[in-house]
Amino acid sequence: MTATMETRPRQPGKLRIGMYWASSCGGCDISVLEIAEHLLELIEVADIVFWPCVTDFKYATLAGYPDGYIDVCLSSGAIRSSEQEEIARLLRLKSRTLVAYGACAMDGGIPALANLKSSAEIYDAVFHSNPTLQNPNKTTPQPAWPTPQGELTLPRFYPQVLRLADIVPIDYQMPGCPPVGDQVWKVLQAVAAGEVPARNDEVRVGCDGKSVCDECHREKRKTRISEFRRPHLSVPEPNLCLLEQGYVCMGAATRSGCGALCTKAELACRGCYGASGAARDQGTAMLSAIGSLIDATTEEQAREIVDQIADPTGTFYRFSLASSALKAHR
């Protein structure tokens, strides 16, 4: 089922670009607009043939295209429902190059944190027990509902959030929540010029090969951590490493390419660019790094310090739970 540039000849005409949002917040769609005035240059060389967020394309339009019609499709968002899986498969068929665009498509992103709960718990929180809800009839969406006009159906809710690559083969991954504008423009320029790297599903574009620490301006003093701090309760020292100050900063385990935007703004890196370098599992890479920095001489001390981390799983795997070794709650 692998569809590659080699097997699918390019259809004549202007470059055709598509974009889709699956389980996503729409931030990735906005990130394409961050190329600002370059958008006009893009429109000169390329046509937008599918982008439900900004223009009115129906799924039937997409289904009507010949196979391999879209030259580059940026698909953002994780896969959470049968509708999203269906469109992902359709996009794979219709696209010569399919890019898992953004943290959710690449690693599951924020939606994948729901993998720590069961579908039943999620339904209960969203439709019944949330304090801001009033649902006395316990109304819960059903996959199918009979009406006099016929049966109405909703897409099926999957028990687990999946990455795009779990459903279809992808050509590239582009990390970020969302990808930063400069990187988006670089990638789109490369696409327009036909200068894209050799492909396989591990290839990441729109990022660099190092870790965020390499781009961060903050000074490291080899201070060990004796206390963890939380950003809403204290103000960090400027220009000093945030991790050494006790803020759980994901920079050490996160791929570079964003320009260390968060640490410039006095905020610890949240890890949206995914695992850095050779690390396969971003969460355990971070856990490992923090373990090396604890200032303790006894087991009790060490435990006391690391227990101050409020939510290790949610922090270390904030954007990459679907790519982790364990992937989901039992």
Added chain:
Amino acid sequence: MSEVEQVTTPETAPPPQPWEPRIIAFLCYWCSYTGADNAGTARLKYPANVDIIRVMCSGRIDPDLIMSAFARGADGVMVCGCHIGDCHYIAGNHKTMARMPMVARVLQDFGIEPERFVHEWVSAAEGEKFARLVRQVTEQVRQVGPLDWPGRMRQRGVGHGQDLHPWGGAA
């Protein structure tokens, strides 16, 4: 895929084996592995459920290895290293002692019972302690039952468990 399919008829099929816990033990070379060796030379008996993986230092045990062991079908994982102060590399096990409580918390968040993950210090002379530990861990894992993470993930998700290949590619 082999051309020749293995045909199992009811007569030739092996009888179903009762479930036995499969435990992966990461032991450091200088203390705990020697401790396990000590148990062997002293002819101490302990269950054969434990698969020992020797590493140079318990500080070398990437938590990813522990997660991967569970993800690929282990029922329990043991991590053993030198006692604090005894590390051959001076402070390797200081890293272990800070990491393992975090690993335990993360594993619990994923729904893996605390009985399945044991972190203990075993010196080169503590063969008896190692044998006792293996007996105890095997028994407590047996009590909580099979984990079967790959099977559960396949049950839970579409196409899941298909990419359990060690380097992240499709299996």
